[in-house]
Each structure stands twice: as C-alpha cells, then as structure tokens.
Amino acid sequence: MPELPFPLPSVQQVIFVLIAGLMILGALTVVLARNLFHSALGLVAAFFGAAGLYLVAEAEFIGVSQVLVYVGAISTLITFAIMLTRGMMFGATSPRNRQSGTAAMITLLAFVVLWALVSTIPWPQAGEAIGDGEAIIAGLGRAFVNEYVVPFQLLAMLLLVALAGAIVLARDRK
Amino acid sequence: MNWSDTLIQLQYDLGAPQELSWLVEGITFFVGAFVLANAALVLALLLIWITRKVVSRIQDRIGPNRLGPFGLFQTVADAVKLLSKEDIKPTTADTPSYLLAPVLSVMGVLMALAVLPIGAGLIGTDLNIGVLYLVALGSLGIMAALMAGWGSNNKYALLAGFRVVAQLLSYEIPMVLAMLAPVLLIGTMSMQGLVQAQSFFLGPVNLGVGWFVFLLPGAFLIYFIAALAEAEQTPFDLLEAESELIAGFHIEYSGMKFAMFFLAQFLNSFFLGAIAVTLFLGGWQGPFAGQIPLLGPIYFLAKTFLVYVVIQWIKGTFPRVRIDQMMGFAWKVLVPLVLALILAQMVILKLPLPLWINYLLVLAANLAVVATVLNIMGNYFQSEQIRSKRAFEPKSLIGTMQPVQSSSGD
Amino acid sequence: MLSQWGFVLVLSAIAVIIPVAAIVLGHFLGPRRPDPIKNETYESGVETFGDTWVQFRAQYYLIGLIFLIFDVEVIFLFPIAVAYQGLSFFSVIAAVTFVLILILGLFLEWRKGALEWD
Numbered sequence: 001m002p003e004l005p006f007p008l009p010s011v012q013q014v015i016f017v018l019i020a021g022l023m024i025l026g027a028l029t030v031v032l033a034r035n036l037f038h039s040a041l042g043l044v045a046a047f048f049g050a051a052g053l054y055l056v057a058e059a060e061f062i063g064v065s066q067v068l069v070y071v072g073a074i075s076t077l078i079t080f081a082i083m084l085t086r087g088m089m090f091g092a093t094s095p096r097n098r099q100s101g102t103a104a105m106i107t108l109l110a111f112v113v114l115w116a117l118v119s120t121i122p123w124p125q126a127g128e129a130i131g132d133g134e135a136i137i138a139g140l141g142r143a144f145v146n147e148y149v150v151p152f153q154l155l156a157m158l159l160l161v162a163l164a165g166a167i168v169l170a171r172d173r174k
Numbered sequence: 175m176n177w178s179d180t181l182i183q184l185q186y187d188l189g190a191p192q193e194l195s196w197l198v199e200g201i202t203f204f205v206g207a208f209v210l211a212n213a214a215l216v217l218a219l220l221l222i223w224i225t226r227k228v229v230s231r232i233q234d235r236i237g238p239n240r241l242g243p244f245g246l247f248q249t250v251a252d253a254v255k256l257l258s259k260e261d262i263k264p265t266t267a268d269t270p271s272y273l274l275a276p277v278l279s280v281m282g283v284l285m286a287l288a289v290l291p292i293g294a295g296l297i298g299t300d301l302n303i304g305v306l307y308l309v310a311l312g313s314l315g316i317m318a319a320l321m322a323g324w325g326s327n328n329k330y331a332l333l334a335g336f337r338v339v340a341q342l343l344s345y346e347i348p349m350v351l352a353m354l355a356p357v358l359l360i361g362t363m364s365m366q367g368l369v370q371a372q373s374f375f376l377g378p379v380n381l382g383v384g385w386f387v388f389l390l391p392g393a394f395l396i397y398f399i400a401a402l403a404e405a406e407q408t409p410f411d412l413l414e415a416e417s418e419l420i421a422g423f424h425i426e427y428s429g430m431k432f433a434m435f436f437l438a439q440f441l442n443s444f445f446l447g448a449i450a451v452t453l454f455l456g457g458w459q460g461p462f463a464g465q466i467p468l469l470g471p472i473y474f475l476a477k478t479f480l481v482y483v484v485i486q487w488i489k490g491t492f493p494r495v496r497i498d499q500m501m502g503f504a505w506k507v508l509v510p511l512v513l514a515l516i517l518a519q520m521v522i523l524k525l526p527l528p529l530w531i532n533y534l535l536v537l538a539a540n541l542a543v544v545a546t547v548l549n550i551m552g553n554y555f556q557s558e559q560i561r562s563k564r565a566f567e568p569k570s571l572i573g574t575m576q577p578v579q580s581s582s583g584d
Numbered sequence: 585m586l587s588q589w590g591f592v593l594v595l596s597a598i599a600v601i602i603p604v605a606a607i608v609l610g611h612f613l614g615p616r617r618p619d620p621i622k623n624e625t626y627e628s629g630v631e632t633f634g635d636t637w638v639q640f641r642a643q644y645y646l647i648g649l650i651f652l653i654f655d656v657e658v659i660f661l662f663p664i665a666v667a668y669q670g671l672s673f674f675s676v677i678a679a680v681t682f683v684l685i686l687i688l689g690l691f692l693e694w695r696k697g698a699l700e701w702d
Binding site: 261285301429431501520 | 591592597600606609610615620624625626644647650654658659667668669679680683686693699700701
C-alpha cells in the first residue's frame with residue numbers, strides 16, 4: 001500500500017463528519033426555508049444529528065434522552081404551535097426581515113466566542129474506554145438522589161411551575 | 175455466545191485481516207440487520223393474514239381461503255396488487271413531507287428490531303438502555319403522523335394527524351412508566367438482562383417461569399392498554415373513524431406508499447406485543463430453554479403471537495371510544511395509577527422486612543391497580559351498552575326522545 | 585459500546601432503504617395516467633373549499649406541553665431505577681419526593697380543568 005500524505009480517517013471520524021453535515025443541513029433549512037413547517041423539519045434533523053453526536057461521544061443515555069425530549073416532545077410542540085396559527089402555516093414567509101443583519105452579527109459573535117473557548121480549553125485526551133455503560137447510568141441515578149439532591153428537587157419544582165403555566169394557558173382559553 | 179461474535183470469529187477463521195476489523199464488524203452487522211429486516215417483512219404478511227382470519231372468525235365469516243393453504247398467500251397477492259397500482263401524488267401536496275412520512279413511519283418500527291431478544295445470544299444488539307431506546311423510537315412515529323397529516327394538504331388528514339399525535343403523546347407516559355416497573359425491580363435497562371432476570375430455578379434446572387407478570391400484573395395491564403393505544407388498535411383506533419375522518423392521516427396515500435403505513439401499523443402491534451413478552455412474560459424463557467437453545471426463539475415467537483392474537487381478539491369485539499373519553503382515561507386513570515404504583519414499589523422494596531413480605535406487598539398494590547382499572551373499564555362499557563340499547567329501542571324513543579350525547583368534535 | 589450502536593446505524597440504513605425501494609418500485613411498476621381531477625385533494629368527492637387550515641383547539645398544544653413535562657420526569661426516573669438497588673432509604677425518599685411533586689402538578693391540572701377535552 002502506498003504511503004498516504006495524511007492518516008486514514010477512523011470510522012468514528014467518518015460518522016462524525018456525516019452527522020455534522022446532517023446537522024448543518026438541518027440548521028440551514030431552519031434558517032432559509034420559506035415554509036415554516038419545513039423549518040420545523042430541519043430542526044428535527046438537527047436534533048437527530050445532536051443525538052447522533054452524543055452517541056459517537058459514547059453518551060448513550062443523553063443521546064436517547066435527546067431523541068425522546070427534543071424530537072418526541074419539543075418539535076411536536078413547535079409543530080403544534082405553527083399549525084395552530086393560520087398565517088404561519090401556509091403563507092410562504094421570507095427568511096429575511098429587518099433584524100437579519102443584527103442576528104447575523106450576533107451569531108458571528110457567538111461563534112467567535114465559542115471558537116475562542118473551544119480552542120483554549122485543554123481537552124482531555126480520552127485514550128481509554130469510558131467503561132461499562134450500565135454503571136455510568138447507575139452512577140447518574142445515584143448522583144441525582146445523593147450529591148445533587150437539592151438541584152434535583154429544584155428541577156421537580158421547575159417542572160411544577162411549568163405545569164402551572166400550562167394551567168394558565170388553559171384558563172385563558174375559557 | 176452472541177451471534178455477532180460467532181459471525182466475526184467465522185470471518186477471521188476464513189482469513190479476514192485483523193486490520194480491517196471495522197469492515198468485518200460492518201459485514202456482520204449488515205448480514206444480521208438484513209436478515210432481521212427481511213424476516214420482519216415476511217412476518218408482516220403473516221400478521222395481516224392472522225388479523226383477517228381472527229377478525230372474520232369473530233364475525234362469523236371464513237376469511238381469506240382461496241390462495242394457498244388456508245388462504246395464506248392472500249396477502250402476497252394483495253402486496254403484488256398494491257405494487258401494480260398507480261403512484262398518485264396530489265398536486266397540492268407538500269412533496270418532501272408527503273414522501274418522507276411513509277419512509278419514516280416504517281423506519282421507526284423496523285428499528286425496534288435491534289433490541290428485541292429472540293433467544294439466548296440472539297439479539298440484534300443488547301444496548302444498555304434498550305428500554306429507553308424503544309421508547310425513543312416512538313418519536314419517529316409521531317413525526318411521521320405529523321408529516322403525513324400536514325404534507326397531504328387535506329383537512330381530514332391534518333385533523334387525523336393531530337388526533338393521532340395527541341393520542342400517542344398521552345399514552346406514551348403511562349406506557350413508559352409501566353416499563354419502569356421491571357427496570358426498578360432488577361436495575362437494568364438491557365433487554366437481555368431483563369429476560370435473564372425472569373428465570374426460575376428449581377434446583378439446578380431453570381424452568382424459566384419467573385415472569386414479572388406474576389409480581390407486577392398492574393404494570394402489565396397498564397402497559398398493555400397503553401400499547402393498544404400506541405399501536406392505534408381498537409378500542410383506540412380513532413384515526414380510522416371512517417364516519418368522521420374518512421381514513422385517517424394516510425387518506426391521500428395510495429399504492430405502495432399506503433402499503434408502507436399499513437406495514438408499519440401491523441409490525442408495530444407485533445413489536446409492542448414482543449416488548450410486553452420481553453418485559454413481563456419472560457421473553458424467550460420457558461421450561462428447558464436453558465438446556466435446549468432452540469426452544470428460546472420458539473417460546474418467544476409463540477408468546478408474541480399469542481399476545482398478537484389477543485390484540486386482534488380485542489379488535490374484533492370492543493367498541494371504539496370517543497376522543498374525550500380516550501384522553502381522560504390516559505390522564506385521569508392510567509397516569510395517576512401507574513405513578514402510584516411506581517411510588518408504592520419504590521417504598522415497599524426498601525422497607526426493612528423479609529423479602530417475601532416485600533414482594534407480597536408489591537403484588538397486593540398491583541392487584542389493587544388491576545381491580546381499579548378493570549372496574550372503571552367495566553363500568554364504562556356497561557354504561558355504553560345501556561346507552562346504545564336505549565338508542566335502538568323503538569319504544570324508548572317515544573316521548574322520552576332526547577338527543578344522544580354528541581361526541582365532541584375537534 | 586460504540587460497536588453496539590454500529591448495528592443500530594446499519595439497521596437504520598436498511599430500514600430506510602426498504603420503504604424507499606418499495607415506493608420507487610411501485611412508482612415504476614404502476615401505470616402513470618395523471619389526471620387533474622384524480623390528483624386533486626380527496627375530501628369524500630366533495631370539491632375542496634378554502635385552505636386546509638381549520639380551527640384547531642388549543643387543547644392539542646396543552647397536551648403537548650403536559651407531555652413534555654412528564655417526559656422529562658420519566659427520563660430522570662430511569663437512571664434512578666437502574667441505581668435503585670444500591671440506594672439508601674433516604675435517597676429513595678428523595679426520588680419519591682420528586683414523583684410526589686409531579687403528582688401534585690397532575691392533581692392541580694385536574695382540578696383546574698386542564699385535562700378536560702371539551
């Protein structure tokens with residue numbers, strides 16, 4: 001075999017690039033589609049991509065949670081919101097408005113900040129496997145009810161507040 | 175010994191180079207996934223035949239009986255017919271979502287195959303989070319229904335799409351919580367681990383009858399009811415309410431595209447039954463399954479087909495419920511009951527008592543839930559029976575005529 | 585662990601190819617006689633009027649919202665269930681409190697009529 005000028009990418013790297021491509025494509029659809037439902041579908045594709053990235057990073061619990069919460073619940077909610085409003089559903093909307101320039105600037109700024117952060121953090125080089133997946137999940141469960149019991153209960157309160165918000169929504173209707 | 179390890183070893187024995195391990199694994203996975211997916215397609219043909227036979231027997235008909243022995247090849251002929259149908263796409267349909275919806279719907283169902291344990295060592299891949307993976311796949315079905323409903327650009331399709339999504343969302347919560355009960359009991363989400371835990375040793379011999387349904391009948395019942403709703407089966411087949419919605423969110427689909435939705439629905443019922451078997455009915459466990467490995471897949475398939483026939487039996491005998499009743503049943507009966515059940519199990523199993531008393535208390539809590547659910551359902555169907563009898567009795571109409579309570583629209 | 589998900593990846597590819605192949609095959613095997621009437625939206629033979637949008641009830645959105653909240657809760661319960669056997673009694677009480685707060689939420693919804701489908 002002739003010597004290659006660059007190392008052959010590993011399977012993980014190829015999969016990563018494919019998923020990243022899917023995410024970028026989905027994100028572009030969200031921003032550029034003239035039809036709001038297509039934007040929502042692009043968002044779903046991006047969510048799936050994020051789940052895939054978590055799986056590549058061996059965080060299977062977070063990856064599956066991502067699909068459950070974001071694809072199953074949040075994107076359904078967004079689609080419902082789009083469909084409940086007549087004008088948003090069928091009229092072709094322009095992807096640009098007066099705020100596009102400002103939005104582009106802010107996005108660029110956020111990118112620069114993120115880039116600066118990512119490139120300065122000394123990332124740990126994971127040489128060894130993380131370990132048994134089952135033990136990781138059990139560790140997560142233990143952490144919820146031991147070290148992080150206060151944030152965990154606060155989270156329950158937050159969800160309760162969200163439910164109360166849903167009640168306000170229901171009462172407004174009547 | 176896992177099937178994939180065997181296959182990988184075989185390839186190395188045949189002289190595959192060690193450096194190409196990713197290719198060897200890829201080939202192994204491809205062979206496994208290909209066999210599984212195509213077996214599922216053949217299975218779907220059989221499932222449709224079973225449904226038609228069971229339902230027609232209930233309705234005092236014979237059912238398909240011309241093609242092949244017992245009409246077994248009727249579905250094959252139907253599939254060929256659907257292949258030869260014109261591929262119609264409504265001009266006003268939104269092409270990407272209209273075409274993607276049937277693909278997504280089949281994909282969401284077929285991917286469940288990855289974690290169904292068919293026998294000892296016979297599982298696509300034994301994920302650590304197998305149970306959650308199965309739940310997450312439901313999201314694909316929800317997206318498919320939304321895309322089909324919206325993409326068809328048809329009022330009825332959109333309405334049915336909304337309805338079915340509301341139904342899937344509402345019943346997913348009790349279903350997932352019921353699946354939590356066995357996980358809580360043994361502390362693993364791996365499907366193979368759940369099956370292993372349901373063995374029952376009599377001396378050195380594994381009789382394989384330590385099924386969780388004997389300890390958690392309440393969780394099983396709630397899972398089963400929720401699974402009926404998730405599979406869009408009677409009494410929760412509101413999307414097929416012909417009188418109101420024509421045919422559901424797939425009204426604009428014809429030919430092979432319709433066949434895809436059809437396929438997904440039948441396979442989904444079967445797989446939800448298979449999950450019930452895995453979580454509560456011992457999976458591939460059974461007498462002597464440990465000694466004779468071949469018995470495992472036989473037990474698994476026999477149990478799953480039995481559950482499937484029960485689902486079809488319900489299809490043939492139960493009336494359809496109204497949408498408000500259906501939503502009320504999910505949120506006001508199933509969710510509170512299953513939450514109470516999980517709480518009870520969490521507390522009871524940590525009580526400092528002898529283990530058998532703990533188990534007895536869990537069983538008592540489950541039996542209480544079973545009694546409550548059956549009581550509520552019994553009252554409902556009884557009142558429905560009285561109502562429909564009144565509606566059809568001529569003499570009761572005279573003088574006392576009052577409008578039958580109309581079902582709420584959307 | 586990654587190779588476990590490799591199987592899922594391969595299966596998902598096959599699960600996409602099968603329906604696509606079936607639909608493409610059906611497209612080429614079937615006749616093609618497009619007709620403006622046939623390709624119209626089918627609404628029981630009645631001519632379609634207006635656009636597809638009909639007045640949807642906000643109830644759908646509400647159900648989606650309640651589902652989202654319970655979904656998040658369930659996801660937190662799964663790791664606890666896996667860890668359950670090694671937990672102390674007081675840790676379990678923490679988990680029980682978590683569920684109880686959400687039952688309180690469900691009860692509130694019920695009392696305020698957010699679960700009525702009318």
